[in-house]
Amino acid sequence: MxxxxxxxxxxxxxxxxxxxxxxxxxxxxxxxxxxxxxxxxxxxxxxxxxxxxxxxxxxxxxxxxxxxxxxxxxxxxxxxxxxxxxxxxxxxxxxxxxxxxxxxxxxxxxxxxxxxxxxxxxxxxxxxxxxxxxxxxxxxxxxxxxxxxxxxxxxxxxxxxxxxxxxxxxxxxxxxxxxxxxxxxxxxxxxxxxxxxxxxxxxxxxxxxxxxxxxxxxxxxxxxxxxxxxxxxxxxxxxxxxxxxxxxxxxxxxFSLEIDLEATAHRFLDLVATRLPPDFHLTRARRFFSYYSSNFSFAHHLQWKLDKAPSLSAMRAILADYFAEVPGDRTRVEAD
Ligand SMILES: Cc1cc2nc3c(=O)[nH]c(=O)nc-3n(C[C@H](O)[C@H](O)[C@H](O)COP(=O)(O)O)c2cc1C
CATH class of the missing domain: 3.20.20.70 (Aldolase class I)
Structure with a gap:
């Protein structure tokens, strides 16, 4: 060669x-x-x-x-x-x-x-x-x-x-x-x-x-x-x-990555709203957050609230409140 x-x-x-x-x-x-x-x-x-x-x-x-x-x-x-x-x-x-x-x-x-x-x-x-x-x-x-x-x-x-x-x-x-x-x-x-x-x-x-x-x-x-x-x-x-x-x-x-956990959550909701049919929105978003919420200090509390949310915009409001209360959860450096 x-x-x-x-x-x-x-x-x-x-x-x-x-x-x-x-x-x-x-x-x-x-x-x-x-x-x-x-x-x-x-x-x-x-x-x-x-x-x-x-x-x-x-x-x-x-x-x-x-x-x-x-x-x-x-x-x-x-x-x-x-x-x-x-x-x-x-x-x-x-x-x-x-x-x-x-x-x-x-x-x-x-x-x-x-x-x-x-x-x-x-x-x-x-x-x-x-x-x-x-x-x-x-x-x-x-x-x-x-x-x-x-x-x-x-x-x-x-x-x-x-x-x-x-x-x-x-x-x-x-x-x-x-x-x-x-x-x-x-x-x-x-x-x-x-x-x-x-x-x-x-x-x-x-x-x-x-x-x-x-x-x-x-x-x-x-x-x-x-x-x-x-x-x-x-x-x-x-x-x-x-x-x-x-x-x-x-x-x-x-190697490590600095992750914006808040932006990632919103990006996911944007993708759900634009890529999936409306009938799928809530079930898919709830299922995602049942795993993704494990990243947060008050994981169960947040997941419970998101699971009860009646719409994607209600989920966004819950996330906004959460990060205002727990700003330390917004970003994280991930190495493992
Ligand atoms: C919510 C959920 C849905 C799943 N659906 C499928 C599926 O459609 N087809 C499949 O072959 N396995 C399915 N599985 C099994 C996964 O593909 C995988 O084998 C299992 O979760 C173990 O991998 P993990 O430990 O990385 O999660 C599913 C698992 C989960 C948690």
Whole structure:
């Protein structure tokens, strides 16, 4: 290679090294949050909240909003959950003209309604059917195809590996593991050793997800599991700048960011008002503040008030009162 020339690998890497991803989260990973995070920087790939493949096909009124991949479709994966394989095929055909990075299949959702219907994590009980679903999707969808899953019903690494190998064999490009059992909630810590083993054993990139709320969690998981990438959910809503902070810390151990917490809250409300349909405004803003309020000295009090607010402008007034009373909460230097 000529000195100074830009090196381009023959096969471009699917994900950059130590890729940082935003998790799919219902009522949270919408365009407004993605835009807020992208403005801070550091994010390599964002997932949309899961959309129902069947609802897309039946043209339910809100589907266009769930499928909105702006402002950076090339950095966005649309996630679907499905019960019937044909519905996923139809949904993938429906989005074929969107210039998105990829489409993701949800094999991890453990919400009772979805699981009982046979969607989400229920697929993990039938590895052959899950592999067939990926094969069908692969035949339909020309761009990146990924899946997000949990450990399954019981802790059995051999079964997990066989399940994932079946998906890879069927044409999956990468996968994300949230290493909790189907029945486990956030109280139980994720088992990142499974992320590490899977990352070593599979021939496609494995992304690890779960419990990265601070830079130090990311450092710990990176040491422990060294996956291809890291997906953050709750940590990204609490600190939308966390991706920028992680990237900055990678470049320099002394890196820190001065965050204007008040301006960030208002910027988020602006984005909600301008990017989401009116019916979504209050629910999405409340959901965001249920995480973001954790940044403040009187977190519960503020969150309680915001949760009762009847409009976005009432939320703005509550925030203004709060910062007038607690001016020390307006800005903060973040290093971790
Ligand atoms: C409010 C909320 C909604 C979620 N919705 C989805 C979803 O639509 N699809 C999905 O695969 N996982 C969903 N999850 C799971 C997250 O993507 C992620 O796996 C989980 O929160 C663990 O990551 P974290 O510890 O970084 O938050 C959701 C989680 C939360 C908290």
């Amino acid at each position: 000529r000195v100074g020339a830009v090196y381009t690998p023959a096969v471009p890497e699917l994900l950059p090294p130590d890729a940082l991803l935003l998790a799919p989260m219902v009522a949270v990973s919408h365009r407004a949050l993605r835009e807020l995070i992208l403005d801070f920087g550091g994010l390599d790939l964002a997932f949309t909240e899961m959309a129902s493949a069947a609802a897309v096909v039946s043209a339910s009124p809100y589907e266009e909003w769930y499928l909105d991949a702006e402002p950076e479709p090339a950095k966005t994966c649309i996630q679907f959950y499905t019960v019937k394989p044909e519905r996923l095929v139809d949904a993938l055909k429906y989005i074929k003209d969107k210039a998105v990075f990829g489409a993701d299949i949800n094999f991890g959702c453990s919400a009772p309604a979805i699981r009982q219907a046979g969607g989400g994590v229920a697929w993990m009980q039938d590895p052959a059917a899950a592999a067939d679903l990926v094969r069908l999707a692969r035949a339909t969808w020309p761009r990146v195809l990924s899946a997000k899953l949990r450990l399954g019903e019981s802790e059995d690494y051999g079964a997990l590996k066989a399940f994932c190998e079946g998906l890879v064999e069927a044409g999956l490009d990468f996968l994300t593991l949230h290493p909790r059992l189907a029945s486990e909630r956030f109280r139980r810590k994720g088992r990142w050793d499974h992320v590490g083993r899977l990352a070593r054993d599979l021939k496609v990139p494995v992304v690890g997800n779960g419990d990265i709320l601070r830079v130090r969690d990311w450092e710990e998981k990176r040491r422990e599991a060294a996956p291809a990438g890291f997906m953050l959910g709750r940590g990204a809503v609490m600190r939308p700048w966390i991706f920028a902070l992680i990237k900055g810390r990678q470049a320099s151990p002394d």
